[in-house]
Amino acid sequence: PDMYPGNCWAFKGSQGYLVVRLSMKIYPTAFTVEHIPKTLSPTGSITSAPRNFSVYGLDDEYQEDGKLLGQYVYDQGGEPLQMFPVMEKNENAFQIVELRIFSNWGHAEYTCLYRFRVHGKPAK
Numbered sequence: 246p247d248m249y250p251g252n253c254w255a256f257k258g259s260q261g262y263l264v265v266r267l268s269m270k271i272y273p274t275a276f277t278v279e280h281i282p283k284t285l286s287p288t289g290s291i292t293s294a295p296r297n298f299s300v301y302g303l304d305d306e307y308q309e310d311g312k313l314l315g316q317y318v319y320d321q322g323g324e325p326l327q328m329f330p331v332m333e334k335n336e337n338a339f340q341i342v343e344l345r346i347f348s349n350w351g352h353a354e355y356t357c358l359y360r361f362r363v364h365g366k367p368a369k
Contacts, residue, residue, distance in 0.1 A: 248325070250281055253357035255293070259349040261356060264306055270338040271365035273314055275330045276300050279360035282325045293352040295319045300329075302339035311343055321350045326360075338368035 254263070280294040297318055301311030315332035342363050349356040 248279070248281055248285070248359060250285055250287055251357075253280075253293075253359045255355045255357045257355055259296075259352070259356055260347055262343055262345045263358065263361065264303070264341060264343045265361070265363065266306070267340050267342065267363060270340045270368040271363070272338050272368060273300075273302060273331050273342065273363060273365040275328050275364040276315075276317075276342075276344075277326055277328045277360070277362040277364070278317075278319050278358070279326045279362075280319065280321075280357065281359060283321075290350075291321050292350045293355055293357040294321050294350050295346045295348075295356055295358060296321070296350050297347040299345045299347070301343040301345065302335070302337060303341040303343055304339075306341055308341075311341075312337060312339075314342075328364075 300314045303311040317329045
């Protein structure tokens with residue numbers, strides 16, 4: 246609900262995934278990932294921020310391998326809110342989107358995700 250340090254979805258280690266069901270089917274155009282800035286961090290660093298991640302479109306929540314929509318890197322030195330365009334063009338609309346995080350910026354114990362948004366055009 247807010248961007249205060251620690252008010253995140255944290256998972257153990259540096260790898261994890263999140264599956265989101267949208268309110269309707271859309272043609273994805275971009276994704277945003279948000280983390281607190283270094284200036285708000287009590288330690289002055291954001292090593293728990295996601296680093297390498299991919300986004301997939303799924304036909305249902307039980308599908309293991311969805312359609313790759315892009316592979317990205319969250320820049321810990323960049324803006325707290327970063328937008329990533331869909332890299333892999335496709336004609337499919339999706340209601341379910343999976344965010345797979347493969348690494349963070351060095352935190353050994355956990356990774357924090359503050360906000361993940363899916364942008365797109367509604368399917369007819």
